[in-house]
Amino acid sequence: MKRTCCLTISQSRIKIFSNMQRGHAKFYTMKYFYTTMMAVAALFMCLQLSAQDQQLTLKDCVWMNPAIYPQRMVNPQWIPGTDVYTYQENDSLMKVNAADGKARVLLTLDRLNSLMVADGHDSLRSFPSITWKTMEAFYFLRNNSVFLCTPSENSIQRKNNWTDEAENPDLCPVGFSMAYTKGNNLYISKEGNETALTADAEEGISNGSSRVARNEFGIEKGTFWSPNGRYLAFYRMDERCVTPYPLVDISGRIAEVTNTSYPMAGMPSHKVMLGIYDTQTGQLVFAETEKESEQYLTMVSWDPSEKFIYIGILNREQNHLRVNKYDAETGAYIQTLYEERDEQYVEPESPLYFSDKISGKFIVKSYRDGFDHFYLYDTEGKLIQQLTRGEWDDNAILGFDKKGKTLFYTSRKESPLEEHVYALDMKTLLSTRLTPQHGMHTAILSSTGKYFMDMFTSTDVCREYQLLDNEGTIIRTLLENKDPLKNYATGQYGLLTLEANDSTPLYCRLIKPASFDPAKKYPVFFYVYGGPHSQLVSDSWLAGAGLFDLYMAQKGYVVFTMDNRGTNFRGADFEQAIHRNLGT
Incomplete structure (x- = not known):
């Protein structure tokens, strides 16, 4: 039910100024002034309450209405061999030096189209998704063709078509x-x-x-x-x-x-x-x-x-x-x-995983000790050493620093609900967490290993992009989002932990209707998958929930989700518990 508010203000009392002559104004009594200000504030608060009562529709949920999702940086990537990154903004390719943060337009869609037409090709309706090939040139796919563009030389070439x-x-x-x-x-x-x-x-x-x-x-x-x-x-x-x-x-x-x-x-x-x-x-x-x-x-x-x-x-x-x-x-x-x-x-x-920083060697990820960790081998099959170890799962390798002394990777070391960026000293095998805020972090490392772009989300942050150096210092915020659902009646949501009979913690998410009354009984929408690679609960925006979950809470359901045994990022024993026992 929408909250509504009716407010009537005496017209005689909302006059603040009258007879504006020669830059001077006659003020009514201070009593009328304060009365008016209080009335306006009350009206503003009522409008705020009404604005927060917007309702999600099934169309919003099924078609993923972009207006109610956090904004993203479009195609952020590092230029090879540099500490310069690019991203796309509207119809322009922006270029930024990580050291000073100054953004400049590298190429506009109009300029790109003039190069395309001059080379005998059709113009583009939107700026294409590009990939840098060298420090100066990038390529993109369009209309069953691949084009190589060098902005500094104002040149474009179609390299292949199919x-x-x-x-x-x-x-x-x-x-x-x-x-x-x-x-x-x-x-x-x-x-x-x-x-x-x-x-x-x-x-x-x-x-x-x-x-x-x-x-x-x-x-x-x-x-x-x-x-x-x-x-x-x-x-x-x-x-x-x-x-x-x-x-x-x-x-x-x-x-x-x-x-x-x-x-x-x-x-x-x-x-x-x-x-x-x-x-x-x-x-x-x-x-x-x-x-x-x-x-x-x-x-x-x-x-x-x-x-x-x-x-x-x-x-x-x-x-x-x-x-x-x-x-x-x-x-x-x-x-x-x-x-x-x-x-x-x-x-x-x-x-x-091969790299010129570990010539003649490779890194492989394995569950062999009960958790997902990294191992270093030579190409003759000799195990040189286990690089990471502990009762948590590591995830992805991001790359090395310029000298090959530090390996950057992501891991669930802090919690199965969070993913962070770590730096591993290849000599001491000591790891250092680089991402300070709690939540889920996805990073892109520069080819020099000096900086990384971090996209993170948490139960407190819908989505934010930051630039950090390789010691974990936040250099600047690249994109900050406001909650796109702030005007919607999304209900109350959060994370909780339940214990199984053997005291194993099971992570859960609970979403209550916006007008939840603890004295009442509610129908429960129990959403569970529970198979390998199916983590549904995380320290991320909406605690990992989808808009349909919020829609059901909006309709008066309590929505409950649990990551039971069988889900990932909890080690082999936790995931393999459902081996030939799925659904029991």
Whole structure:
């Protein structure tokens, strides 16, 4: 129910000034003045109360009305080899030196369009999403083409173009070759010339598809360019042995059935191989991975030299992982670098991390000690040392400082509900937290390792961008948001912790209706997922809730969410508790 307020003010008493002559004003009595001011203040307070009663609609929730979400910096990124960053503002590309914070317009949409038209291309309706290639030049994709722009030289070049039929595009940023699929086959376009890598006509065979393993084990795409663009590795998936599973589309007046290949438990699964195509010779080989007929190929990683490729081989039972090294030219198996076994399951999700700061070595993330931590290996498979350890999960590597003495990464060390940026001394293995405010932090490290841009959110902050140095000092705020829901009746929300029977803390979120009365009973909307990779409760804006949760509270429900055993960022035991016990 909306709060309303009616206020009548005597017209005779709201006259403050009269007979303005020669810069002087006659004031009515101080009694009338104070009475008027109090009346105006009361009216303002009533208008404030009314403004805070706006209601969310289902359309707001389903279509994610941008007006009620915090603003974002558009495409912030560092220019390679510098401490200068860019972002897009309206129709301009802004450039900022981290040291002084002075922003200047590097390129406008009008200027970019004049370069496009002068080179014989159509103008753009909006500023494109760019990626810096060098200190001076960036590239962007538009209309099945890739363009290289050098603002300092007022130049633009179309480096490559490809067919409208292309799917699963994967650009090589070195030479701008584009890999893509058409139907079930894989192609490369270079300087506008198309080359077919495969010619499989039989239904059930696909090349370069991102559907391998249904995007489990960190698989997000089906093609992998080598560092300098000489080789393209890709998945070849054979689903001919998999029983078709019908999917019914009921969106039309008459339902339609389409089949997909889905390997049911105990029935044959698809077979996957990894092809390696040499763009210089045109030779195609396949890595010698077929020791078992049914297995998952993941963690595909190129050696910086391009001579070797590394593949994680996971058995169908998902409890035994072998990370193997192969010859890129011949596909021949060279050696197994390391193996992992687990009674429940092994879940490789990240490729090997290479850097010129650790030549001849790589870093890998693993649950092997019960928590997600980083390990340093050499490329012959020797474990040099475990880099991080403790009863918490580490998350992502951001990069090194210029001398390679410090590794920057994100971790849940502070709390499973928070993510922070840390600096690891590679000699002492001591970690230092760099982000001071509580909440969830996402960072972009400059290539020099001197600064990082931090986007963070918490139960107190809807979204804020800051610039910090590599010692954790906040240099300046880049973007600060006001709560876009401040005028809405969102109800009361917060975090709480419940204890399981064995005293295990379980993190929860509770949202109460705006007019909550503790003396009344309310229906409860209990929202839970509870599977791997499904954390719903966090120290973030709205405590991680979605707008639909607020909508239900607005309708008079108490909305309750719990991250039970099985959710992530709590270690292997907590997550694996639901192994073969899901839903019990």
